[in-house]
Amino acid sequence: MNRRLLWPALALVALLVLNLVVTPSFFELRIRDGHLFGSLVDVLRNGAPTVLIALGMTLVIATRGIDLSVGAVAAIAGAVACTHLAGGGDAVTGMVLALLVCAVLGLWNGFLVAVLGIQPIIATLVLMIAGRGVAMLLTEGQIVTVDDDVFRQVGAGFVVLPVAILISLAVLGGVALVTRRTALGMLIESVGVNPEASRLAGVRARTIIWTVYVFAALCAGIAGLMISSNVNAADANNAGLWIEMDAILAVVIGGTLLTGGRYSLLGTLLGALTIQTLTTTVYTIGVPPTATLVFKAAVVIVVCLLQAPRGAPVPRREPEVVGS
Amino acid sequence: MTEPLTAAQPQPLVDLRGMSVEFPGVKALREVDFRLFPGEVHALMGENGAGKSTLIKALTGVHAPSAGRITLDGAPVSFTGPAQAQAAGISTVYQEVNLCPNLSVAENILLGREPRRLGAINGRAMRARAARLLGRMGLTIDPASALGNHPIAIRQLVAIARAVAVDARVLILDEPTSSLDTDEVDELFRIIRVLRDDGVAVLFVTHFLEQVFAISDRVTVLRNGSRVGEYDTARLTRIELVSAMIGRELGALAEVERRTGDRHAAPTPLLRAQGLGRTGAIAPFDLDLHAGEVVGLAGLLGSGRTELARLLFGADRADTGRLLLDGRPLRLRSPRAAIARGIAFSSEDRKAEGLVTDLTVRDNMILALQAARGWARQVPRRTADELVATYVERLDIRPADPDAVVATLSGGNQQKVLLARWLITRPRLLILDEPTRGIDVGAKAQLQRVIADLAAEGMAVLFVSAELEEVVRISDRIVVLRDRHKVAELSGAGAGVDEVLELIASGRTTAEVGGR
Numbered sequence: 008m009n010r011r012l013l014w015p016a017l018a019l020v021a022l023l024v025l026n027l028v029v030t031p032s033f034f035e036l037r038i039r040d041g042h043l044f045g046s047l048v049d050v051l052r053n054g055a056p057t058v059l060i061a062l063g064m065t066l067v068i069a070t071r072g073i074d075l076s077v078g079a080v081a082a083i084a085g086a087v088a089c090t091h092l093a094g095g096g097d098a099v100t101g102m103v104l105a106l107l108v109c110a111v112l113g114l115w116n117g118f119l120v121a122v123l124g125i126q127p128i129i130a131t132l133v134l135m136i137a138g139r140g141v142a143m144l145l146t147e148g149q150i151v152t153v154d155d156d157v158f159r160q161v162g163a164g165f166v167v168l169p170v171a172i173l174i175s176l177a178v179l180g181g182v183a184l185v186t187r188r189t190a191l192g193m194l195i196e197s198v199g200v201n202p203e204a205s206r207l208a209g210v211r212a213r214t215i216i217w218t219v220y221v222f223a224a225l226c227a228g229i230a231g232l233m234i235s236s237n238v239n240a241a242d243a244n245n246a247g248l249w250i251e252m253d254a255i256l257a258v259v260i261g262g263t264l265l266t267g268g269r270y271s272l273l274g275t276l277l278g279a280l281t282i283q284t285l286t287t288t289v290y291t292i293g294v295p296p297t298a299t300l301v302f303k304a305a306v307v308i309v310v311c312l313l314q315a316p317r318g319a320p321v322p323r324r325e326p327e328v329v330g331s
Numbered sequence: 332m333t334e335p336l337t338a339a340q341p342q343p344l345v346d347l348r349g350m351s352v353e354f355p356g357v358k359a360l361r362e363v364d365f366r367l368f369p370g371e372v373h374a375l376m377g378e379n380g381a382g383k384s385t386l387i388k389a390l391t392g393v394h395a396p397s398a399g400r401i402t403l404d405g406a407p408v409s410f411t412g413p414a415q416a417q418a419a420g421i422s423t424v425y426q427e428v429n430l431c432p433n434l435s436v437a438e439n440i441l442l443g444r445e446p447r448r449l450g451a452i453n454g455r456a457m458r459a460r461a462a463r464l465l466g467r468m469g470l471t472i473d474p475a476s477a478l479g480n481h482p483i484a485i486r487q488l489v490a491i492a493r494a495v496a497v498d499a500r501v502l503i504l505d506e507p508t509s510s511l512d513t514d515e516v517d518e519l520f521r522i523i524r525v526l527r528d529d530g531v532a533v534l535f536v537t538h539f540l541e542q543v544f545a546i547s548d549r550v551t552v553l554r555n556g557s558r559v560g561e562y563d564t565a566r567l568t569r570i571e572l573v574s575a576m577i578g579r580e581l582g583a584l585a586e587v588e589r590r591t592g593d594r595h596a597a598p599t600p601l602l603r604a605q606g607l608g609r610t611g612a613i614a615p616f617d618l619d620l621h622a623g624e625v626v627g628l629a630g631l632l633g634s635g636r637t638e639l640a641r642l643l644f645g646a647d648r649a650d651t652g653r654l655l656l657d658g659r660p661l662r663l664r665s666p667r668a669a670i671a672r673g674i675a676f677s678s679e680d681r682k683a684e685g686l687v688t689d690l691t692v693r694d695n696m697i698l699a700l701q702a703a704r705g706w707a708r709q710v711p712r713r714t715a716d717e718l719v720a721t722y723v724e725r726l727d728i729r730p731a732d733p734d735a736v737v738a739t740l741s742g743g744n745q746q747k748v749l750l751a752r753w754l755i756t757r758p759r760l761l762i763l764d765e766p767t768r769g770i771d772v773g774a775k776a777q778l779q780r781v782i783a784d785l786a787a788e789g790m791a792v793l794f795v796s797a798e799l800e801e802v803v804r805i806s807d808r809i810v811v812l813r814d815r816h817k818v819a820e821l822s823g824a825g826a827g828v829d830e831v832l833e834l835i836a837s838g839r840t841t842a843e844v845g846g847r
Contacts (some may be wrong), residue, residue: 191706193694207646207684208752209670209702268689275703 010264014313015277018260018306022284027047029292032250042165046287048172054283055171056081056230058276060250061257062182068258070199070216071267072120072127077254079138080112081247084228085235086145086285098157106228112138112312113224135251137182142243152240162236171233178226183272195219199267253282260310281310342405343516344532345390345421345501348732350399350796352382362399363558365551367501374547374564376576376609377529378632378797381553387503391416391423391733398712404500422494423503430490432479437461439478441746464492468522484515488522495526502526503534508542516759520546524638538632540569540836573631573836577799600672601791602760604643606652612638615651616817618810620760620791625782627806628795629831635815636795637679640764643793644676645669670703670843673759677766679795686737692720693733696751722751727777731803743774750778760791767796779805799835803828811835 025190026033026046053310060077067074084105091101112134119130122160138147164170186192198212205212230250260281261274285306294302345367352360352669359380367373388394390401392410401408403419410416413423424524430439436593437458438445446456461474470488478486487507492624494502496589504523508516523533523546535547543550552575555594600619608615613635620626620643630636641647643654645663654661663669666676678684687695697715704710712719719733726747730740737748746766753761767775782805786792796802802809811819811834819834 075612188709189707190701190709193690193701194706196690197687197694197698200689201683203684204678205698205702206701207644207666207676207678209667210698211702211705212666215706220450294388 009249011271012274012277013261014050014310015262015281018310018313019277019281019284021305022281024287026284026288026291030039033291041167043168046291048169050280050283050287051172052169053287054279055169055175056247056254057250057257057283058175058279059178059226059230059233060223061254061261061275061279062179062272063219063226064251065258065261065263065270065272066182066186066195066219067127067223068255068256068263068265069195069237069267069270071202072216073146073255073265074116074131074217074220074223074227075128076112076116076131076134076138076253078247079135079142079231080109080224080227081231081234081250082142082241082243083112083138083145084231085241085246085258086142086243088158088232088250089151089235089241090145092153092155093151093160098155101230102161105232105266106225109224109228109231110221113221116224117220120220121213121216134280139243142241142246146241146243148243150240150242151253158232158236159239160236162238169289174229178229180222182222186272191215193217194293196268196270200269242312254279256307257282260307265271266306286302294326339786343367344404346402347386347390348400348402349571350386350389350401351397352385352394359394359556360389360396361557363553363556364389364561365558366561367534368549369500369532370527370530371548372527372535372546374543374550375534375536375542375553376538376550376572377553378538378577379575382556383553384505385556387423387505387534387536387554391421391503399518406730417497417499419622420498420500420521421503422497422501423505424487424490424494424507426506429435430486432477432486434465434478435475436465436472436478436481436489437474438470440464440474440496442493444496461492464496468495468525468760469523481527484511484518486514487511488519491519494684495531499531501532501534503536505536506533506538508537508539540572540631543572544569545750547832549826567623569836570832574832577631577797577835586595590810601657602661603655603658604652605655605656607642607649608651609638609642609647609649612647613812614644614816618643618817620793622759622791623786623789624807625786625792625794625805627802627809628793628812629799629802630812630835631811632797634812634835636812637764638815639812639817640676640762640793643669643760644674644762646676653698669701669817670699670756670758673757674762675699675753675756675758675760676762677746677753677764679765679768681742681749681768685744686695688736688738691734692723692728692737694739695737696733696755699752699756718755719751721745722754726751726781741768741770741774744780746770746774746778750781752763754785758790760793761785762793763794764795765797766794767798767801775801799831803831813837 030046033046036047060081064074064077067146087105087108088101091104092098116131116134119125119133121222160170161174166173177306186195194210194215197210198215202212231247234246257278258275260278261271261276263274265272285303289299289302343366345364347365349362350360350828351362352357357377363382363386365386375383375386376529385394389396391413392415393413394533408419410419412703424484431442434442440461441457445452445461448456458474465472465474468488470492472481472485478489491502507519511519523535525535537543550564550567550572552562552572554576594705601622602620604616604618606615606617607680617640623807628636629638638647642649645666645668661672682688687698693715696719697710701710716733722728723731723733728744728747728751737745740748767778779801782792782794794802794806809831810817811822811831813835
């Protein structure tokens with residue numbers, strides 16, 4: 008296994024073992040009505056939106072970018088789908104519509120970053136703030152509840168495994184295939200490592216950057232549909248709240264550097280699962296709710312420290328070679 | 332050539348003996364001696380990579396020398412950082428002005444050394460002290476005005492005021508004139524003279540010859556990390572200085588076979604530039620490039636070599652003139668457009684503009700080809716492997732491992748990887764900007780041979796190099812640049828090093844002191 012993946016993998020295993028000790032039934036799986044149940048399945052299902060968003064985030068971060076707007080985009084996706092359903096619309100149309108809106112939002116982010124050259128953190132902050140407002144406008148400030156069997160499947164359905172898990176795995180497989188079977192992955196890394204060299208080599212950096220932001224927004228859209236489908240409602244204020252932070256964390260724990268370049272989809276998956284298992288662990292071992300965030304933060308810091316390159320103190324002298 | 336000085340003044344203020352600085356794999360400075368006397372302006376000259384910045388950084392404690400010693404005023408010193416050097420009276424003003432535009436002039440000058448009263452900053456005293464310092468330099472700037480409201484030239488002068496505010500005995504100016512126009516340079520020089528007459532030792536780094544002769548008392552020339560010599564400016568001719576900087580490399584370079592004859596057979600040049608130019612970069616020039624011909628571009632650093640090359644590739648956009656490809660007008664909106672028409676450009680700045688350091692040798696080599704095909708049509712793995720294997724062998728790249736991360740290769744091998752990247756695209760015109768900089772002699776000879784072979788196969792090559800001998804040896808034609816103007820074009824058969832040196836060094840266009 009890649010050495011970068013060692014620590015997140017160990018952290019995940021450690022958390023799972025901890026759960027096993029506290030809850031001996033943690034690894035038990037049962038099949039009921041042809042559906043697979045168990046704590047592990049719950050972890051995967053609850054983590055599915057984070058996994059999806061983190062996948063999109065991985066590619067954005069690989070180009071030296073970051074997308075803070077994914078949580079707001081998820082909320083918009085839920086709002087679009089639910090208001091469409093509440094207005095008597097069809098579930099499939101509603102979801103397609105939601106994803107189209109997300110694609111447009113991704114184009115907007117890409118436009119700000121790739122064409123106007125605004126720093127990604129600022130450019131996507133715009134939509135992070137404004138997006139919740141847009142979702143509020145769509146839902147008119149209410150929590151829009153829906154009751155639709157097709158829509159419910161996305162977040163709460165089962166085909167042996169929860170549908171949400173299947174969707175996330177399918178997207179993971181799809182991205183892995185597309186980025187590694189075409190040259191997209193290499194060009195993304197190339198733009199992330201050295202944008203100027205890439206431009207001089209004829210890489211269409213702008214198109215690539217645009218692509219990753221649209222992809223991130225689409226991932227966020229699907230995640231948003233899952234979240235709102237799971238609760239049969241669109242909550243403009245709380246759907247996908249802070250999920251961008253979990254996603255960024257998942258990417259970082261997975262070994263992709265925020266400075267861009269080489270990325271690891273598998274690492275991101277491990278990172279997202281680690282975070283989700285951590286959240287579950289907090290409940291199973293009975294950390295008081297008031298201390299939950301502190302506990303999570305502590306674990307994350309430990310993982311990041313373990314991962315950081317050691318032995319080499321921060322260089323005080325400049326390592327540059329070129330004289331004059 | 333003027334003999335290096337042996338003993339002039341009795342006691343140098345700064346005395347560097349046998350300074351060596353090593354970076355992983357590179358000797359950036361080799362046993363360099365350097366002396367600086369009080370009340371002199373000393374120019375430090377050399378091409379890119381000669382070691383000027385390294386010398387300054389070794390002196391100011393930024394880089395730790397691997398050998399050698401520094402004495403200041405007769406006492407041995409060893410600085411562990413610029414702050415210590417500054418405390419000892421050595422102040423440095425860098426090329427990019429490191430000031431805060433949102434603060435006032437007075438605050439910038441005295442930042443970190445503000446006069447205080449009862450713990451609070453005494454604004455009035457601070458402005459008064461700043462005014463005194465500015466007055467000493469003959470400047471009438473309101474110390475209370477925001478620095479950001481002043482032009483870059485004034486900011487440069489404020490940076491100098493800040494540097495001398497600590498009672499500097501040594502003032503180091505690292506290319507202070509590169510963003511100034513002629514009048515501003517005059518003003519700067521006036522201030523430098525004031526400081527010099529006050530007994531400050533001024534170390535002045537520039538690449539403008541005119542300025543060296545206008546301001547400096549003595550000159551030290553570095554080349555490839557070694558000191559070439561120390562000279563009295565008054566007894567130094569322009570041509571001696573230039574040949575010290577870029578002249579005869581005494582390397583064991585294999586003679587590249589010179590091809591002569593009927594290589595101008597095709598009447599239409601492959602690429603023709605007519606009045607092509609870009610303001611502030613290169614004055615309008617005409618240039619014809621023929622298939623099968625190596626054209627060398629000679630000139631000093633800052634003469635517009637790189638700028639000219641970038642225009643031909645569309646890396647920068649020309650604002651006057653036009654390009655003709657095969658006699659048909661060509662508009663280059665981007666490097667991508669140039670690549671699509673068979674033009675390749677390998678930048679002088681390997682790290683910043685060439686290599687994608689974290690990727691493998693294979694990825695780096697096929698990058699340009701892949702980019703031209705678009706992301707959806709991946710170069711088939713087998714094709715890529717074959718291409719990479721071909722060029723690894725042809726260019727003798729070591730280690731011969733396509734999966735090696737390119738950052739781990741030596742400079743010469745990295746350069747070959749970049750060359751391979753472009754050869755894989757089968758260009759008709761190959762523009763190489765300093766492909767041999769910072770690589771060892773053996774790799775240099777190999778690259779030169781490859782270039783000669785490529786031209787023999789019918790490729791047009793534009794070869795840019797700071798090393799004159801090299802340009803003269805492999806070029807069929809030599810274009811000479813000076814102060815961002817094309818000043819001459821020599822056919823290779825007749826061109827000798829001396830003739831080109833003469834052209835580069837002659838000061839016929841003295842008006843362009845500021846280089847723009």
